[in-house]
Amino acid sequence: MSKKYRSFADEFYLEDASFLTRLKRDLRLIRFLVVNTWMWAFAGKKMREEFQQSQNNGEPFYVDRFAPTNKPK
Amino acid sequence: MKLHDVPPAENLPQYKNVPSHAGNRVNGLGEKEKRRPSRVFHALGRPGYPLAGLNAFFLMNNTAGIVWQAIKYRWRLRNSNGPIAKTQLEVQDKSQMAKQIKGKAIEFGAGVVGITDFIETDSYDDIDNRFPNAICIGNPMQREEMLHVPHARAAVEVQRVYGEVADVAIKLAAHIRSLGWAAYAYGDPRSTDILQIPLAIRAGLGELGKHGSIITKEFGSNLRLSTVATNMPLSFDQPIDIGVEDLCASCRRCTVDCPPAAISDEKQWVRGEYRWYVDFDKCVPYFSANFGCAICQEVCPWSEPGRGPSLSEKLLSKRDSKKTK
Numbered sequence: 001m002s003k004k005y006r007s008f009a010d011e012f013y014l015e016d017a018s019f020l021t022r023l024k025r026d027l028r029l030i031r032f033l034v035v036n037t038w039m040w041a042f043a044g045k046k047m048r049e050e051f052q053q054s055q056n057n058g059e060p061f062y063v064d065r066f067a068p069t070n071k072p073k
Numbered sequence: 074m075k076l077h078d079v080p081p082a083e084n085l086p087q088y089k090n091v092p093s094h095a096g097n098r099v100n101g102l103g104e105k106e107k108r109r110p111s112r113v114f115h116a117l118g119r120p121g122y123p124l125a126g127l128n129a130f131f132l133m134n135n136t137a138g139i140v141w142q143a144i145k146y147r148w149r150l151r152n153s154n155g156p157i158a159k160t161q162l163e164v165q166d167k168s169q170m171a172k173q174i175k176g177k178a179i180e181f182g183a184g185v186v187g188i189t190d191f192i193e194t195d196s197y198d199d200i201d202n203r204f205p206n207a208i209c210i211g212n213p214m215q216r217e218e219m220l221h222v223p224h225a226r227a228a229v230e231v232q233r234v235y236g237e238v239a240d241v242a243i244k245l246a247a248h249i250r251s252l253g254w255a256a257y258a259y260g261d262p263r264s265t266d267i268l269q270i271p272l273a274i275r276a277g278l279g280e281l282g283k284h285g286s287i288i289t290k291e292f293g294s295n296l297r298l299s300t301v302a303t304n305m306p307l308s309f310d311q312p313i314d315i316g317v318e319d320l321c322a323s324c325r326r327c328t329v330d331c332p333p334a335a336i337s338d339e340k341q342w343v344r345g346e347y348r349w350y351v352d353f354d355k356c357v358p359y360f361s362a363n364f365g366c367a368i369c370q371e372v373c374p375w376s377e378p379g380r381g382p383s384l385s386e387k388l389l390s391k392r393d394s395k396k397t398k
Contacts, residue, residue, distance in 0.1 A: 005112075005119040005199055008147070008264035013154040013257065029151055033144050036132070040140055044133035051134065051362070055084050063086045066133075067125030 074220060074372055082333040085358035086130050095123040096353035100343060107345030109198040114357060115263040119199075124357070131361035136225040139364065142232030146260070149236065152243050153258040161253030168308040174249070178210055181244040182237065185211040185291055187276030187310040191267075191302065194344070200266045204257065204302035206309075208245065209269065209276040212238035212299075213292040216378050222371045223332075228364035234297045235261040242299035254305035261297070269298040277310035280317035284327040284336055284369035285351035290315045290385050293375030315381075316388030320374070321349065327369035333359040336369060 012029050014022060047066075054061040092098075099113040112119055117128050135143075164170045171188050178186040187209050196202040218230035239260035249256035259265040270287050274280060278298075279289035286294045290313070328336045335355035343350050351369075360366045375381050 005116070007116070007200070007266050008150070009153065009257075009259070009266055012151050014151075015154050015255075016156050025151065029148065033147060037140060037144065040133055040135065044135075047130065047133050051086065051130075058084055061084065061086045062089050063126035063130045064089050064091070065126070066129035067122070 074377065076222070076330060076368065076372065079223065079332060079368070080363060082359050085333070085362050086127060087358060088126065091123055091126075093354055096357060099123060100350075100353055101345075102350060102353075103342055104344050105342050107194065109194050109196070110268060110344065112197050112199065113353065127357060127361055131357075131365075134361060135228070135364065138229040139225060139232055142229055142236060146232060146236035146239060147264065149243065150239060150258075150260050150264055153239075153246065153260070155247060155250055157250045157255055158253045164306045167306050170305065171307040171309075174208060174245070174305070174307060177248055178208065178241060178245050181241045181248075182212070183210045183241045183245075184213050184238075184296060185278050185289055187273065187278045188307050189272055189276035189309050191272070194268075195272050196267045202267070202302070204255065204304055206303050206305065206307050207267075207272045207276065208242075208301040208303065208307070209273040209278055210238055210241050210245070210299045210301070211273065211278050211287075211289060211292065211296040212241065213296045216295060216376075219295055219367065219371050219376075222368050223359075223363035223366040225364050227367060227371075231297065231365055231367065235299075238297050238299040242301050246301045246303070249301065249303050249305050252305070254303055256301055256303040256305065259300040259302065261299075265300075267300060267302070269300050272300055273298050275312055277313045280313065280315060281349055282317055282327075282373060282375075283321040283324070283338070283349045284331075284373065285349060286370050288315075288317045288373065288375045290381045293377065293381050294370035294373050295376040295378075314389075315385040316392065317375070319388045319392055320384070324374065326372050326374060330368055330372045331356075332368070335359070 012025060014025055051061050096113055099111050114124055114128055116122055117125055175186045189207055191202055191205055191207050212234055214230050214234045219227050221227040242258035246256035246258040259267055273287050279287045282288040288294050328338055333355045335352040340347050341350045
């Protein structure tokens with residue numbers, strides 16, 4: 001498995017950091033949360049509507065397109 | 074508990090191109106060799122992650138209430154680590170220190186708490202855990218809210234308690250660091266690098282149930298976990314036997330009530346361990362489409378408030394009487 005992946009803990013947990021480093025981390029976290037909420041509110045709304053429609057029509061709902069680069073190992 | 078308005082496992086989100094057994098394969102189903110676990114869900118952004126599409130769907134398929142709880146909780150999680158006091162408290166009696174730390178956890182609001190050691194298989198194979206000890210914490214969820222599984226109302230409560238139990242871990246970790254020892258708080262599965270259930274079982278919080286979750290004597294499966302990883306010398310608790318094995322061997326409540334039929338009545342080999350296992354590839358599409366589901370945890374007889382201790386007593390005395398015959 002790749003070592004490049006950075007988990008939430010890697011990204012946002014700091015041990016011994018200066019005020020400025022902590023401030024930068026806080027700003028990065030705010031950006032992360034805003035981007036996620038934005039995605040949920042707009043791309044997510046479209047997705048939820050499509051899913052609901054597929055449920056009502058009895059059609060399959062494929063999720064591959066949300067991670068188009070993923071290939072099975 | 075009676076379930077109301079449970080959506081059928083039909084027209085669930087699915088993959089066109091990922092093999093239907095991808096999650097089970099990552100989890101090591103059928104493997105008889107011990108190995109470290111690989112990230113399988115809640116790891117959006119990991120290269121080559123086979124279930125990224127389903128994970129993205131799960132994150133987007135939430136209500137505003139769930140998202141708001143998750144935002145608040147993740148903001149608080151940034152305090153999971155911090156500076157360590159320069160003067161280190163000398164620990165002469167590990168068991169006395171463990172008692173003090175557990176008392177502190179209860180003071181901070183923990184429902185149940187136990188201590189164990191970290192072993193290699195407790196963390197994912199892409200991280201190096203640097204701590205020898207784990208303090209496992211569990212907090213109960215409000216039963217009246219959880220009776221609404223698998224709907225959004227229950228999921229809001231799940232996120233709320235993830236926040237609450239993580240707060241306990243954050244405060245406890247800060248307390249340990251103030252004593253001069255390193256400590257790191259871990260919250261919910263979306264933000265951790267460790268497997269909390271095996272740790273909590275070894276720390277004596279409960280036993281593994283047929284539904285793949287921990288069953289505690291006090292709260293059944295109606296709880297959420299957090300962990301503090303630390304290098305502070307502490308004595309360990311021992312795994313407990315409260316009779317879960319006896320009940321799960323004959324009880325079929327979660328098996329029957331699981332809409333996608335993901336729970337098996339037979340134990341299976343998973344990464345070198347013969348144990349209960351929930352079919353990941355059946356469970357997760359339903360879980361993602363229904364706000365994290367949790368039906369199996371709530372229908373479990375142990376999760377009924379106040380029932381656990383008497384159930385445990387009954388099961389253990391039944392076992393004893395069988396032995397003496």
